[in-house]
Amino acid sequence: MVANPSILFPDAAGEVPAVSERLLAVNNVNLEYHTRERIVRATHNVSFDVYGGDRFVLLGPSGCGKSTLLKAVAGFIAPRSGSISLDGEPVRGPGADRIVVFQEFDQLPPWKTVLQNVMFPLRTAKKLGRAEAKERALHYLEKVGLAAFVDAYPHTLSGGMKQRVAIARALAMEPRVLLMDEPFAALDALTRRKMQEELLRLWEETRFTLLFVTHSIEEALVVGNRILLLSPHPGRVRAELNSHQYSHDSFGRIDFQRSVAHIHRLLFEETEPAQ
Ligand SMILES: Nc1ncnc2c1ncn2[C@@H]1O[C@H](COP(=O)(O)OP(=O)(O)O)[C@@H](O)[C@H]1O
Ligand SMILES: [Mg+2]
Numbered sequence: 001m002v003a004n005p006s007i008l009f010p011d012a013a014g015e016v017p018a019v020s021e022r023l024l025a026v027n028n029v030n031l032e033y034h035t036r037e038r039i040v041r042a043t044h045n046v047s048f049d050v051y052g053g054d055r056f057v058l059l060g061p062s063g064c065g066k067s068t069l070l071k072a073v074a075g076f077i078a079p080r081s082g083s084i085s086l087d088g089e090p091v092r093g094p095g096a097d098r099i100v101v102f103q104e105f106d107q108l109p110p111w112k113t114v115l116q117n118v119m120f121p122l123r124t125a126k127k128l129g130r131a132e133a134k135e136r137a138l139h140y141l142e143k144v145g146l147a148a149f150v151d152a153y154p155h156t157l158s159g160g161m162k163q164r165v166a167i168a169r170a171l172a173m174e175p176r177v178l179l180m181d182e183p184f185a186a187l188d189a190l191t192r193r194k195m196q197e198e199l200l201r202l203w204e205e206t207r208f209t210l211l212f213v214t215h216s217i218e219e220a221l222v223v224g225n226r227i228l229l230l231s232p233h234p235g236r237v238r239a240e241l242n243s244h245q246y247s248h249d250s251f252g253r254i255d256f257q258r259s260v261a262h263i264h265r266l267l268f269e270e271t272e273p274a275q
Contacts, residue, residue: 020052023209024073024177029082031068042068043235045082048228050177055203055210057243059220060230061267066213069235070181073211074100086176096125097176099169101183105162108154108169114141115150118169126173140168143202160191167199171208180212184219196222197248217263221246221256229266238266 026048033040042065050056058066071077073084075094084091086098099121101107108117118137122128128136141150144164154162163183170178184192196219203210214220220227225244228237243259250256 022049022051023054023087024050024211025083025085025088026050026069026073027083027085029069029072029084030080031065031072031077032080033068041234043230046230046235046237047082048237048240050209050211052209053207055212055223055225057220057224057227058211058213058230059217059224059227059263059267060215060235060238061232062215063233064230065233065235066215066230067181070100070179070211070213073177074098074179096121096173098179099173099175100179100181101163101166101170103182103185105159105186107166108162110154113151113153114146114157114165117154117165118172121169121173136172137168140172141165143171143205144168144198158191159187160195163187163195164198167202171202171206175208177209177211180210182213182215185214185216192219193248199223200247217260217267218251220263221250221259222248227263229263231267 026046029046030044031042033042046065046069048056058069060066068077072079073091075091075098091098109120112120115134115137118141119130119133122133122136123130126133138147138150141147144167146161146164146168149157149161154165157165167183184195187195199210200223202208210223212220212223214223221243225242227241227243229239229241230236231238241263246256246259
């Protein structure tokens with residue numbers, strides 16, 4: 001069941017920003033892993049649509065299939081059944097129109113400088129000439145505040161800076177949808193908050209389309225404009241709701257706390273049958 005967002009958050013009614021065209025359509029997707037012993041169902045009949053300029057969040061507990069869903073959208077895994085399409089075309093494999101930023105800090109080849117890391121996919125996947133790739137890489141590195149570190153090697157950078165490089169590299173590709181799998185989960189709380197703010201600032205500047213995975217309710221409310229709640233394993237859609245009214249300034253506000261509590265109940269309590 002997909003709950004009506006205006007019922008969940010009455011304040012949000014009528015404030016939904018005008019959306020552009022549907023970019024990504026995920027329809028009744030079942031995802032499975034086939035191990036030697038058994039078949040693990042990761043998601044069950046999951047459907048959602050992402051529109052241009054959305055900051056769409058997949059939120060659910062660990063193991064509910066968020067990463068698997070993101071990998072399927074990225075084209076690394078094919079659905080057992082159901083369909084995924086981008087701009088009306090079925091997703092058949094990975095492509096430069098969908099770029100993933102992962103949680104791990106080791107996603108940058110260590111033998112390349114920051115600039116080379118960002119330039120590399122522009123040269124290989126986008127087929128840009130050296131000068132154009134360099135110009136674009138520098139542009140995005142400046143946007144994430146790393147202009148002074150273009151010649152540094154990844155091992156000399158903090159976790160937050162490595163994630164900034166990964167974000168610059170992804171944005172430089174100018175994908176149709178930017179996919180992020182808990183990109184800030186391994187950072188300390190202060191850096192995490194700063195990165196969330198930076199991501200939102202970047203979004204204000206370039207209005208990219210984002211599909212963002214997290215298990216943090218607060219992060220989902222702050223980062224997302226729409227949130228899909230997934231049940232514990234195997235992931236099913238619990239509800240879809242609007243969250244564009246929240247920012248870091250909302251922390252501690254009563255409506256924000258109410259939304260956190262409400263989502264918590266939707267995620268966890270309804271799954272437990274009354275004793
Ligand atoms: N390579 C794999 N082989 C078998 N099972 C897997 C594999 N990867 C994930 N799973 C299982 O699929 C389910 C969903 O995993 P995942 O998508 O990583 O969840 P999440 O990202 O929400 O924590 C879990 O039960 C997990 O144990
Ligand atoms: Mg995961």
